[in-house]
Amino acid sequence: MSDILNWIERAMVRTEIDRSSGCWLYNYDISHNGYGRLDVDGKRVRIHRLSYGAFKGEIPEGVLVCHRCDVRNCWNPNHLFLGTPQDNFDDMVSKGRNILYTPGSPISPKLTEPQVLEILSRIASGEDNKSLAEEFGVAGSSISKIRKGKTWKKLTVPSSGQVMSAEACPPPHVSAPSI
Numbered sequence: 001m002s003d004i005l006n007w008i009e010r011a012m013v014r015t016e017i018d019r020s021s022g023c024w025l026y027n028y029d030i031s032h033n034g035y036g037r038l039d040v041d042g043k044r045v046r047i048h049r050l051s052y053g054a055f056k057g058e059i060p061e062g063v064l065v066c067h068r069c070d071v072r073n074c075w076n077p078n079h080l081f082l083g084t085p086q087d088n089f090d091d092m093v094s095k096g097r098n099i100l101y102t103p104g105s106p107i108s109p110k111l112t113e114p115q116v117l118e119i120l121s122r123i124a125s126g127e128d129n130k131s132l133a134e135e136f137g138v139a140g141s142s143i144s145k146i147r148k149g150k151t152w153k154k155l156t157v158p159s160s161g162q163v164m165s166a167e168a169c170p171p172p173h174v175s176a177p178s179i
């Protein structure tokens with residue numbers, strides 16, 4: 001059984017509401033790339049995704065939950081919208097983030113090297129295949145292969161928190177639904 005009410009209560013006591021922006025700022029457990037996390041049903045999940053699922057509706061497979069406020073640890077459902085990996089890619093290019101990729105490396109909807117590095121570091125910190133697969137828009141089996149070293153064998157987890165996030169949501173005006 002899901003402890004949905006339970007997580008909202010737990011999150012609320014760790015949340016500060018910014019009265020000017022309306023952001024619900026969760027500051028208890030923040031990932032290295034700025035997202036709020038908490039444990040639900042024994043899994044560590046990102047609070048903005050939980051919030052979207054609880055208040056707005058189902059998150060289709062492979063779809064990102066983005067912040068129109070650009071505050072990654074905010075979980076106010078009214079600040080969240082869905083973005084596709086294509087939006088993500090377009091946004092990344094428009095912001096010049098493709099400089100993260102070395103020349104000649106594949107840039108495609110499939111996983112890129114920075115993403116795999118992030119996945120590896122999050123596997124190491126205990127995240128499960130399913131939540132990683134959902135977030136990166138790939139099959140659980142792809143994560144499993146990375147975990148077992150069957151693919152991307154040459155990559156290793158960097159020792160510091162230097163992994164750049166490959167997840168980038170589009171600017172809100174691109175695909176924000178009107179509420």
Ligand SMILES: [Zn+2]
Binds near residue numbers: 070079
């Ligand atoms: Zn916000």
